[in-house]
Amino acid sequence: MIKLFRKIRQNLLSENKFSKYLLYAIGEIVLVVIGILIALQISNLNEQSKKEDLRKNYVNSLKKDLESDIVLLEKQISQFASELKIHKSLSERMSASNANFDTIRKIARYEFHPFFSPSNNLNFSTYNALISTGNLDLLQTDIREKIQKHNAEQIETLETIELNFKLCAELGYKYTNNYPINIEFNAINGKQMNSVWEEINENKLKTNLNGILTNKITNYNMTNRVRQRLVDKTKILIEEIISSEK
Template identity: 75%
Template sequence: MIKFFRKIRQKLLTKNKFSKYLIYAIGEIILVVIGILIALQINNLNEQNKKEELRKSYVNSIKKDLESDVVLLEKQISQFELELKIHTSLSERLSSSNVTFDTIIKIARYEFLPFFSPSNNLNLNTYNALISTGNIDLLSTHMSEKIQKHNAEQIEMLEAVDLNFRLLAEMGYEYMGNYPINIQYSGIKGKQMNSIWEQVDENKLKTNLNGVLTTKIINYNFVNKMRNELLDKTKKIIEEIEKNEK
């Protein structure tokens, strides 16, 4: 093609048809410019398509993270609800007007466990990738604001739960240091612990057991309240993503 245009230019110059050559040269320049503009337009369209594909990939990944959070939160809530029933039952027995100290010792030694499930995590990988790469701008302003607000609420819940778990863990370790409980991994088991429980101060045991059990019940209710609120918000964002991406 270039050789073809070069031959035309040479013919026009050899025949001293400068005016026609000038018109031809201008036309050729215009064609080149048009070609460049078309190439740029195609390149821009390709870039836009790539960005749109990347945006869809991020949105799909965020949706999967949120769906995983729903499963995770529901499991955590269910587990705490089950344990709350156990703790509430213990509380009712310990609060009975005819409960004996022997029964309290039995509950403290063989039934009550100061442990808890420390599970407290959410799927934040996609959001963190969006922020670290600056690709959060690929999302619409509305969706970006929604996702960032939700992430702030996720972090707030995780930090609040961690704080409560640390408090409960400290109380649990202190309680076990004073009152050895009957578990599989106890350093000393069985009859060797009898002498300790035979000399336990009644009021001190009641006070310590009440403190840990009460803190556990309050903690579980508080944590499940936060988890349920976040669960509802997570489901709503998933619904909004599905609606917007149709």
């Protein structure tokens, strides 16, 4: 093709047809410009296609993270609900009309554990990747704003739970220092601890056990409420993401 254009130019010049040569030269320039514009357009389309593919990958990854969060939160809620049921049962037994100090002492020694699972995490990998790469703007404006708001609510929820966990853990630590509960990793167990429990002050044990058990019941109730609220909001956000992609 290039050889053909060159031959045409040479023929026009040899025949002294300058005006035709000029028109031809202009036409050739126009064709080159059009070619460049077409190439740029194709390049832009390819770039847009790459960005769209990247955006879809991020959206799918965000959706998977949110779905994983729901599974994780519902598992934590179920675990706390089971433990809460046990704590309430202990409370009812110790509050029964036929309960005495021996009932409370046996429960404190053999059944009540002040420990709990501190599991308190969510999936931020995709969101953090969007922030660190500056690709958050790839998302549609309304979805981007909803995801940012949801992330803020996730962090607030985790911080609220973490604060309550710390308070509960501090109470548990103090309680186990005063009352040697029956766990396998105690340095001393069995009959050697009988004298300790026989001489424990009744009112002091009741006060301390009531305090930590009440704290755990309250903490578990509050934690499950905020977790369930986050589950509900996460499900709504997933539906909004799905709708935005249709």
